Amino acid sequence: MEGVPRAILLLLLIVDFGAAQNTTRKATEIHVGLILNLDSLVGKVARTSVSLAVEDFYATHPNYSTKLVLHIRDSMASDVQAASAAIELLGNYKVQAIIGPQKSSEAVFISKIANITQVPTVSFTATSSSLTSDSMPYFVRATMNDSAQVKSIASLMQAYGWREAVLVYDDTDYGRGILPYLSDALQENDIRVPYRCVIPLSATSENIMQELYKLIKMQTRVFIVHMSSTMTSLLFTKAKEVGMMNKGFVWIITDGVANILDSLNPSVIEAMNGVLGVRYHVPISKDLDNFSIRWSRKYQRDNPDESPFNKLSIVGLWGYDAAWALAQAAEKVGISSTKNKRTWSNKNFTCLDSMVNFPNGHELLTSIVQNKFRGLSGDFDLTDRQQLKVSVFQIINVVGRGWREIGFWTVESGLSRQLNQNDLKITGSASMPDLNPVIWPGESTEIPRGWEIPTIDKKLRVGVLTSGYPQYIRTLKDPVTNATSASGLSIDIFEEAVKRLPFALTYEYVAFGTDDTASPGSYNDFVYQVYLQKIDIAVGDITVRYNRTLYVDFTIPYTESGVVLLVPVKEDMINNMWIFLKPLSTGMWFGSIILFMYTGLVVWLLEYLNGNKHVHAPFSLKQLGITIFFSIFEEKEKLERFLSRIVLLVWMFVLLVLTSSYTASFASMLTVQKLSPTVTDVLQLQKRGEYVGFHRGSYIEGLLVDIGFERSKIRPYDTPDDFYVALSKGSKNGGISALVHEAPYIKLFLANYSKGYTMVGPIYKSVGFAFALPKQSPLRAEISKAILNITGERINEIEKKWISNGSHQNEDKIAGSGAITFGSFGGLFLLTGIVTTCSLFVAMLMKRCKENQQIAGSRGDDQNACAHGQQEETGDLVEEKGEQNSDDNGNCSDLENQTTLPVPPISNANSDQLPDNKNNNTGCRCTQTNKATSLAHTS
Known part of the structure; x- marks a missing residue:
């Protein structure tokens, strides 16, 4: 019987041990609040992702001593409701962390509550750049900042050559937060923002339509949209109705909508066809594919009445990783749950001062920030309490009911068509041709210019002003229709340039002043009308001046430039005795x-x-x-x-x-000198105290004063006839010695008064005549290109039409002919030098050869003479006769001038009759012709 009690006791011990084991294995609950807008698409996606993250984490780590318990609350898209939910969670459940809220404006309020209670708040959807970590020490942003994408948008604008963009955003902290960073990024790339379109949250369809009608009347056709998904869907639906999704328009959406594009309604995506977007790039992996399948199943269970089109987005991945990071941090800190489950009384429910601080809040916050791992969204790193590392942005193009990838953008390499997945380096150059082709709005494949002249608004207002030189521009007003017409060289060039534009441009002339009041003095006021937006472009003989460039832009000049002197010519007789x-x-x-x-x-x-x-x-x-x-x-x-x-x-x-x-x-030289100008330098006129003239009201007066002329020596004139009369009189007779004017006007004067006058200069460099447009006007580049395209015979025809081809023999600067230099005849001098030197060398060489031949011939004759002398029996007699012959003959003649006859050999029998030559080795071997002949007959 003793064995039975022992068995029972052993059984009881085993049961007690198992019970103890179950007691020790029970995990400590960590209460976490989850505040989302459950009626929104983002809120629904985030709730499923966070819940699935908690399930997956503890399924993977069943032995962990802590466990997160989620308390989900609906913010109902209200900042007050979100704050109330946070207070309720802190009071009733004493939550030790909060995930959310969803909106940036909600995060501002809740983060202040978190600062008081020292409860870490982790948000993966509040992306506003205004949420700074310094003022919110317990707020952690588990997503990227909106400012991270601005450089990718600016690079995209620059790649396609768009110089202006209109910003469209909603009137919230989220919409306004990106503006300073986006404006700076665009300005760095020389991109102008002429208008900002603000859409309030309470805007109806009619309000949005009114804003779109304002946009369609502007020249800019590039729009950057940074709005919530709800407002974005309404905006593009109405934009399609008013015709702003047709050819020529450019729409760029930020990552807030581009990241969840797959979950939008198909009709909205269809209305967005041709839109470009910037979204966070998530590398494709097998784990991500498996997770997407499980997430879709859970999402359908959580939202059985929801549309099946909703898909997992980067927001869901960020929520999953944020919940995973919080669970790891809680386990690392090892927070012990308070056994006292007492809730606050209702009377203190809204009193923030009565809230008890979370003692381990700072430790938990530090653990969250230091927790780094590779999550589903990529590298998860919350350094400085926000996700700063952004590796790659993906550039997408909305096509059909989906989207296609056209390229990537990184901080290191900019834009590129392809991305190397292994080392995340861009392959290819950061330039527009390196992106995939885009299907633009209106199913166009042609890259939009980014601006258009509005067709539903009034025509382009072209301001004109009658010039003091009607050949350049003259305006007329029809008394019946009150319509303004214009003619002249400037008008012909402008109209020819408009014809060469790659688009149709409708315009009308608007006269400035009247024929009676128009004068060059009002040109500054005329150009200023462009700045005041009373006219869209100023056309005429407008000189490009620095003070005018401060408030308008100019096209390239269409005339020659420079300020020159118009002076009489003189007949200068040459009296210099050394002129030759x-x-x-x-x-x-x-x-x-x-x-x-x-x-x-x-x-x-x-x-x-x-x-x-x-x-x-x-x-x-x-x-x-x-x-x-x-x-x-x-x-x-x-x-x-x-x-x-x-x-x-x-x-x-x-x-x-x-x-x-x-x-x-x-x-x-003698002919040109007779037509030399009377003055060649403006400083000569100043030193002599001569009078000079200028066109009344022009800037030349100020230029002459700057040079050093006294105002009493400067005389204004109005017309070319006045110039002619003043120059004819001369400075001493009440006229002027020279006229200072711009080159185009002087050229026009010489066409009618060329005889006796000439142009000297330029004395001052000016740009010339051009058309004035508003600052940063996209028309400036197009019209400048068209002016450059007016070349060849057409520009000559226009000038011949308005400027007579009279005598222009004196219009160029006259100067004496240049002297002929030694280098001009270098080839001829080199030729004669070589021939002369070579001839001398050849002559000396021939002389040397002849001398060598003569020396060789003399040695041969001496040897023959010695042989004959040995055969003679009476050598003395021959020697005496040889000496006598040498005395008679004297010196020998030149070998080239005398002929030597051959002498036959002499026999021994007659040798006594010939002179002995054995000792005549150094003498001349030649004899006179008659003696040689006599010896030949004797032999």
Whole structure:
């Protein structure tokens, strides 16, 4: 019987041990509040993701000592309701952390409550840049800041060449928070924001339609939309109704809507066809695919009446990772649950001062911030209490009922078509052609310009002003229709440029002033009308001035530039006794003389080596003349050597060219000097105290004063006839010595009064005439391109039409002809130098060869003489006769001038009758012709 009690006791011990084990394994509950707008798409997606994250976490970690318990509350899209829910959670459930709220405005209020209670608040949907960590120490943003995407939007604008954009946003903390960062990013890329469209949350369909009608009347056709998904859906639905989703429009949505695009209503997506979007890029993985399937099943269970089109978005992934991070942090801190479940009494329910601070709040906050891991959304890092790391943005294009990827953007590499998934580096250059093709609104494949002239508004107002020179512009007003017409060179160029624009431009002329009041003095006021938006463009003979560029922009000039002098010409007789030296430069004179002497010396040497009798005479003035001035030889003093004639022939050709050039230059110099201007420099007029004229009311008056002219020496005139009369009188007779004016006007004056006047300058560089437009006007670049395209015969036809092709022989600056330099004749001088030097070298070489032949011949005759002398029996008699013959003959003649006859061998029998030559080795071997003949007959 003792065995039974022992068995029972053992059984009881096992039961007690199991009960104890179950008691120790019970996890500590950590109460967490989840505040979302459960009527919104984002709220529904987030609730499913957070709930699934808690299930997955503890299914993966069943032995953890802590466990999150979610308390879900609906904010009903109200800041007050969200704050009330937070207070209720803190009071009734003493939650130790809050996930949410959904809106940025709600996060501001709740974060202040969290600061008092020291309860960490983690939001993965409040993206406003205004939520700073400094003023909200217990607020953690588990998503990226809105400002992270602004550079990708600016890069997209710059890639397609759009220079203006209208910002469309809702009047909330979320909508306004991105504005400073987006404006700065656009400004850095020289992109202007001409208008901001604010949509209040209470806006109805009619209110949105009114705003869209305002936008369609503007030139800008690029719109950046940063709104909630509800307001965005309404905006694009109405935009399609008013025709703003047609060809030429550009719409760019931020990541707030682009991230949840798949969950929007199909009819809304269809209305958004052609829209570009920027969204957070999530790398595709197998784990993400498996999670998407499980999430879809749970979402349908949580929302059985919801549309099946809703899909998992990046918001759901951020919610999943945020809940996972909170669960890990709670386990790391090891928070012990308070056993006292007492709730606050109703009388203290709304009293914030009665709330008890969470003792482990700061520790839990630190653990959340330091918790880093690889989540479903990518690298999860809450450094500085917000998700700062943004690796890649995806650029999408809405097409049909979905979207397609056109490229990527990263901070390091900018825009690119493809992305290397392994190392997250961009492949390709950051430029527009590196993106995939886009289907734009209206199913157009042509890249929009980004601006258009509104067709439903009034026509483009082209301001015109009658010029003091009607050839440039003149305006007329029809007394019946009151319509303004204009004509002139400026009008023809403007209308020709409009024809060459790649789009149709409707316009009407608006006259500024009247013919009686219009004057150049009112040009500043005329241009200022563009700044006042009374006219859209100012057309006329408008000079580009610095003070005008402060409030308007100008197209490229369509006329030549510069301020010049108009002066009379004079007949200047040449009285300089050395004028004949001016056609040739100093170097040319010295070079010609030296080469002249060198050629004469070489010819003299050539003739001397040839034995010319004219160069062997004693030195005299005649010899010097023959040496230097051989070109003036008398007829009997001819050159005898062929090389000398070659050298002289080449030199005579050089002299012929040089003489002709000298004659032409001298004649041209004398002719041009007779038509020289009376003044060549404006400073000469100032020093002499001469009077100068200018067009009344023009900026030339200020320019002359800046140069240093006294105002008493400056005289204004109105018309070209006044200029002509004043120049004809001259400065001493009440007129002027010169007129200072712009080059186009002087050119027009010379077309009618060219005789006796010329243009000198420019004395001051100016840009020329151009058209004025508002600052940052997109028309400026287009019209400038069209003006550049008016080239060739067309521009000449316009100028011939309005500016007569009269005599223009004096319109260019007149100056003396330049002297001929030595370099101009370098080729000819090189030719004659080479021929002369080579001829001398050849002559000396021939002389050397002849001397060597003579030496060799003399040695051979000496050997023959010695052989005959040994055979003679009476050597003395022959020697005496040889000496006698040597005395009779004297010196030998030149080998080239005498003929030597051959002497036959002499026999021994008659050797006694011939002279002995054995000792005549050094003497001349030649004899006179008659003696040689006599010896031949004797033998």
